[in-house]
Amino acid sequence: MAVQMPFAGLLFMRRLVRNSSQRHLSCRCIIQKCRMRQTRTVSTAFVNYNENKGDDSDPSPLSSNLTFKQALLSRRRPLSPLERISSLLPQDALSPEVMQLREEQNQEASEEDTNIHTQAEHEAIPKEDDSETHHASDAAMETEEEKGSIPPTLPGESLLVFGELLLAEHRKKGRVEFRRMFALQAGARLNSSWGIILHDNIARQPAGRFLKTSRGTPILIRRPSLEDYVLHMKRGPAIAYPKDAATMLMMMDVTEGDRVLESGSGSGAMSLFLSKAVGCKGSVLSMEVREDHHKRAVLNYNRWRTAWSLRRGEEWPDNVQFHRADLCTASPLIAGQGFNAIALDMANPHLVLPTVIPHLHPGAVCAVYLANITQVIDLLEGMRCSALPLLCERIIEVPNRDWLVAPALQKDGKYCIRKAPVLVEEQREETEKDKTSTEQPAAFGSFPYIARPHPEQMSHTAFLVKLRKCER
Template structure:
């Protein structure tokens, strides 16, 4: 009768484990033995005297082949490990000898300038084609760029080429590049809303502004359109910019000077000082315009039609006046009040189906009606009106 009869298999495993632990015998944890061939299995069951010489020869031949394969595998594995170790040692020694100056190994293009302190820089992080982080800042010694993805010291950014990637303290790669004029007007400090780059480009095309032109601008705002006009007319042209509000006038001058300073550090030459800012109302600025003529006029005002009689005499015939309108107020809100029609004398008994507004307030509330393509504005920024002067 077997000792294990009637006992579960799990109990047998536990008994075996207890036996090894009690007697201090450790199980062998060496490599697994190879599988026996059918010839070896059968021959191991028979006595050695019974085996024929042919069977013994086959057993020896099979054993030699398997031993040779095993030795070759061990040799290949040992050679692969030694090669990997040599390669890792070689790479580690090279990394220890050569510093991380990959951007300096590339050939520097003629006229290429590295980032310096005082320049305006854009830091950007994208994840799955989406901009997760974007910030414009000025490089300053001892400062640092802080974000949710880590910190980068300004000292590490200075001296790098524009358009590089730097890792933050958390190991996230963030792109670093110089701020273009488009970037600057979008991320600079604002007073009023700016003329967006797409609208400014269309206005420049409408007015056909070129180098050497003299342009009049009303509504300096935050200085965005002034900068685009300044670059378009160049050092040979000039821009006369008027702003009725003092705080807006101050903001536009500061933004203009800040861009000029950053641009000169990169280009190693001065941005043309061709914009003349004035804190004045265009409707009453006839003495300021006296003796001047303009190749184009750009108006960004609440009521631009009031300034046309003042500026049109100073515009060259055939030239264009481009008007930037954030919205078009077509009617006063009081005309949109829903009221019941007044019945005639012979129709006093007739009921009207038109509902009346008992409150007597406009249907749009206290806010005047404003004409826009749609109440919810996603991509619409302004209406652009093109006026051309003709002489009859």
């Protein structure tokens, strides 16, 4: 009998729990049905409010909106079995752990209710102050965009203005994908395969800044140097490339205040370099046989001078005199004049040497620009036959080889790790292995870099002959 009593108690407790759980489930179903009905009524009221939005006499929108949000946010997680049993038992029969659990549950419920009310109130009240501040910020942005200018930060810095020449370029993985020189004009636009940039958005901006196109591609806008201008200006004949012009200037040792004679104006490239070298105190006399080449040289020269005055606020020195004449028969133009240097860029320079050498200062240099070695041989043969007081000091070729140097990347897209310096013997072994490869790694002990010749480099070669006047 003593053994049967505990079993009877257990059976009684099991039936009690089962009945209580069934009652709880039925109550929960009833509550959910009520909530669904309430949600439906609230949603219909909300729709009716949207349809009758113009009626000011209906005060139900705010309350219906609040009840709708409360109905949506009032759904909570299902109760656990322990929570269900603890809710049915009296408070005196509960353990401290169950009491703590009930208090936490009540606290969470109260916090959810407060959050729902505060959120609904904030969403229902119109934000007049925020809208005013938003409109004020938009107005400030519009005024800045209307101005479109950024004040210069360094002394002597000038912003881009209409009329000056600019250079736009886009690089991708170290290579120039797009490069164009243009004049900044009001109402015009810069077209490219990467999008469009309005000239009005470029004006009043600092030079050397990236501007995004209509497709979001950053394009570098900067002022062109004299080298950039010579390479991208409109040309008739082939030009003297900057690498050759710089070497000729060093050969002739042209300084400020010198007077230089040039034969073969071409497109005006060498005339611009000579004009920069002699400065305001010097002068350049340039001659060209063909009329179309003469006009092109004058236009390129004046265009650069105009762009320079807009950029710097001061005029480029007007120290070049262009003449359309043949140097062989142009003795009246150079009569009574002496020159510190002579630059010849023509097909048969040995034919004009007897005319110009008497006007060259003793010890001065005559630099000749020739396209191939055959012209060099003809020049030397003409000098030997005419017995001119000239000494051929140098015959050089100036190569131009661009390189691509970039950090080495692994297959996962990360940079290689810095390597520690190796011993001399290991370095010799690695250099012997790399002799046959075209790619040259950087020095040991640094980040690995890969260097190789540019695949699209400019293949241009020319021969420069340095002739010095000397008496025997």
